[in-house]
Amino acid sequence: MCLTLSQVTKRYDDRTVLDAVSFDVNAGERVALLGHNGAGKSTLMKIILGLIPANEGTVSVLGHAPGSIIAKTGTAYLPENAAFHPALTGQEQLCHYLRLRGEPTKHATPLLERVGLGPAAKRRIGTYSKGMRQRVGLAQALIGKPRLLVLDEPTSGLDPVSRREFYVILDELAAQGTAILLSSHALTEVEARTDRIVILSSGVMVANDTLANLRRRASLPIRLQVSATTGNADEVASKLSGDRRNGVMVDLVCNSEEKLARLGDISALGSLVEDVDVIPPSLEDIYSHFSKGGGA
Numbered sequence: 001m002c003l004t005l006s007q008v009t010k011r012y013d014d015r016t017v018l019d020a021v022s023f024d025v026n027a028g029e030r031v032a033l034l035g036h037n038g039a040g041k042s043t044l045m046k047i048i049l050g051l052i053p054a055n056e057g058t059v060s061v062l063g064h065a066p067g068s069i070i071a072k073t074g075t076a077y078l079p080e081n082a083a084f085h086p087a088l089t090g091q092e093q094l095c096h097y098l099r100l101r102g103e104p105t106k107h108a109t110p111l112l113e114r115v116g117l118g119p120a121a122k123r124r125i126g127t128y129s130k131g132m133r134q135r136v137g138l139a140q141a142l143i144g145k146p147r148l149l150v151l152d153e154p155t156s157g158l159d160p161v162s163r164r165e166f167y168v169i170l171d172e173l174a175a176q177g178t179a180i181l182l183s184s185h186a187l188t189e190v191e192a193r194t195d196r197i198v199i200l201s202s203g204v205m206v207a208n209d210t211l212a213n214l215r216r217r218a219s220l221p222i223r224l225q226v227s228a229t230t231g232n233a234d235e236v237a238s239k240l241s242g243d244r245r246n247g248v249m250v251d252l253v254c255n256s257e258e259k260l261a262r263l264g265d266i267s268a269l270g271s272l273v274e275d276v277d278v279i280p281p282s283l284e285d286i287y288s289h290f291s292k293g294g295g296a
C-alpha cells in the first residue's frame with residue numbers, strides 16, 4: 001500500500017474541515033479526489049505531504065509517517081499553479097531542481113522528453129503556454145521516480161488536447177507502479193482516467209469506490225435514446241411510451257434492472273427503429289447524488 005489514511009480528522013479552531021477520512025491508494029492505482037470548493041481536498045493533500053498535522057487519525061505514506069525522509073523522498077507533489085522562473089529555460093529550471101535533489105543534471109533531458117518538452121527544452125519558460133508550464137511541473141515531480149504522486153488540480157486551465165496528453169503520461173506512470181492521487185473539478189475527464197473515486201463533502205468522505213460501483217449504488221436513471229426510421233418517430237414514441245425529442249429521436253428513462261427489458265421492447269419494433277444509444281448517468285450526476293448525501 002502506498003498511501004493509507006485512517007480516520008484522519010483536521011480542525012481549524014473549532015471547525016472540523018476533515019472528519020474521520022479513511023482510504024488507501026495502492027501501487028499503480030489512479031485515485032481521483034473530488035469535492036466542491038472548501039471540501040477539504042487541499043487540506044488532505046497537505047497532511048499527506050507532511051506540511052500540516054492531522055488532529056486525529058493516522059496517515060502512512062510508503063509505510064512511513066508523512067514528512068519523514070522516506071515518505072518525502074518517495075512522494076512527488078504538483079500544485080495547481082506551479083510557478084517557475086520565466087527567465088530560465090525548461091532545461092535550466094529542471095537542472096536546478098535536480099541539483100536541489102542531489103541528482104545528476106543529465107537527467108533533465110530524458111525527463112523533459114518524457115513530458116513532451118524535448119523540443120522546447122532550450123526556450124525560456126516565460127514563452128511557454130500554461131500546458132507547457134504544467135509539464136515542467138510534471139517533469140519536476142518525476143525526479144527521483146516517485147512511488148506516490150500527489151497532484152492538485154493538475155489539468156485546470158489546460159485545453160482538451162493538453163489534458164489528454166497529460167493523462168497519457170499519468171497512465172504510463174501508473175502502469176509502472178506509481179500510485180496517483182489527484183484532485184479535480186473536471187469530472188468528465190477523471191471519469192475515463194481514474195480507477196477509483198473518492199468524494200469529499202464538507203470534510204466527510206461520502207464515496208470511495210470505482211465509478212462502476214458508484215453508478216450501481218446510486219442507481220440513477222439510465223437514458224435510452226432511440227432513433228426512429230424516417231416518419232416513424234410518433235409511432236415509436238407511442239409504442240414505447242417515450243418522449244419524442246425531435247423528428248427522429250425518442251427518449252426513454254429506466255433503471256438498470258429494467259434496461260434489458262426496455263432494449264427488448266425497442267428491438268421488437270424492428271424496422272421502425274434505426275438505432276439506440278444507452279446513456280448511463282454521468283459522473284456529474286453521480287457526484288451530485290453522493291455530495292448531497294445520497295451515499296449515506
Ligand SMILES: Nc1ncnc2c1ncn2[C@@H]1O[C@H](COP(=O)(O)OP(=O)(O)OP(=O)(O)O)[C@@H](O)[C@H]1O
Binds near residue numbers: 040043
Ligand atoms: N489555514 C487555515 N485556517 C483556517 N481554515 C482553513 C485553513 N486552510 C483551509 N481552511 C478551511 O478548510 C476548509 C477546507 O479547505 P481546502 O482548501 O482543503 O478545500 P479544497 O477542497 O481544497 O477547496 P478548493 O477546491 O477550493 O481548493 C475550508 O473551509 C477552508 O476555509
